Amino acid sequence: MITGEKMKIRKILCGILAGVLICTGNPVISQGKVQAQLQVVRSKTMTVTLEASGGRMVKKASVAGTVTLPSDRNGSDYTFLGWSTKRGQTRNPQYQAYETIKVTRNMHLYPVRYRWSQEPDINVKNLAANLDQYSRIIFVGDSRTVMMGQTLIGQYQNSVSDKVSFICKGRQGLAWMKETAEESLTKALKAAEAEEGATAVVFNLGVNDLIHRRGTEFDYQKKASEYITYMKNLAKQLSGFNCKLFYMSVNPVNTAMKHTRKESEVRGFNEALQKGLGDRYTWIDTYSYLMKFGYTTHNEFRGGLDDGLHYSMKTYKRIYSLVMKNLKKS
Structure with a gap:
């Protein structure tokens, strides 16, 4: 039962609400109509x-x-x-x-x-050998690059390794690039000067710098800015070599499988890099390709484990194939 005091309070509140609605162009003259209008507002929640x-x-x-x-x-x-x-x-x-x-x-x-049964198993054996624009191709990256290299060399041996090399290490990112990989890349480019033709350098780093550690908030835009600043400076340092620089997008993750990374932040990081790197790098959008045509996460290098981060050999070969097509167009 509603007491007299509670009834007074309800009338006062309804009167105030009616006045508000009148001021906003919704004239209401009775408590019943106020309640009806409130019900309409609630029903509009999609x-x-x-x-x-x-x-x-x-x-x-x-x-x-x-x-x-x-x-x-x-x-x-x-x-x-x-x-x-x-x-x-x-x-x-x-x-x-x-x-x-x-x-x-x-x-x-x-x-x-x-x-996963949809994915084709393509043959990429001669893609590098048939790429006349470049005498050497160097991939620089993290564990995803490690596994792509293991897939290619494991299946095709010298057909790939004679022209393609890998500077990569698992669980690494920008700090490793600065402290270790930069020196290794410089040495590789110096060695390639003895060969005719240019060297293509394909970077694929970033996913290990997009980690939420222990549930903390993370500013992916700040991290993207750090990458852009460093990569631009690196491009200047490498300008004396006969090389062309490419940056491959950070490829998809699944947050439901790997809670430390978020899909939206991967996309935002990619957008920032693509815009910020400028014309010193040619962007290779493997992310959109994989989302459009699909990919598999049955990872043979980890006993078939699906961790939402690494891919199958079939997917690594498709990524490699797309990179080769982009190099050929350049």
Whole structure:
């Protein structure tokens, strides 16, 4: 039962609210109409329903009418790529994980899952040998580059290693580049001067500098600025060599599998680097390629482990193939 005192308070509050609505162009003259208008406002809250691997999930739009989409786990035979309004889509998602979208109507989204059985096993044996523009190709990177090199040399031996070399180490980033890899790269470029033709240098670093350690906040834009400053200075130092510099995008991760990294920050880091490096580097957008056509995370070098970070040999060969195509166009 509502006491007399509580009834007075309710009337006062309804009167105040009615006055506010009148001032904003919504004249209301009774308590009943005020409550009806409040119900209309509530009913306009939009939702996004997601068919996630753990079950159906409903996210309400914020006051600004937006929803940030979550990531989802990979399965035993597929890679989660993002979300789509179409059920059963396997590539090229409409929306990516941690993308913030504007919601103007209730939406129903389905996971985009790239089936590992879809991935072709391509032959990249002679791609480097047939690349006449460059006498040598040097890849500089982290564990992903290590595994790409292991894949290529393991399957093709001298067909790759005669022309392609790798300066790389697992779990490394910008600090390693400054302290160790720069010197190794300089020595390799000096050695290549004896050969006819230019050397292509392909950098692929960054994913290990985008880590949230112990749940701390992380400023990926600041880290991107550090990379841009260093890489521009490095380009000046290397200008005396007959080489062309390329930067390969940081490739996709899955936050649901590797909680220390976020997809949105990888995308933001890539955007900042692509814009900031300028014409001293040719950008190779392998990230968009993998999101559009799919990739697999069944990693043979770790006993088939899917850690949301490393790829299968098939995917590493496809990344290498795309790089070679970009080098050929240059």
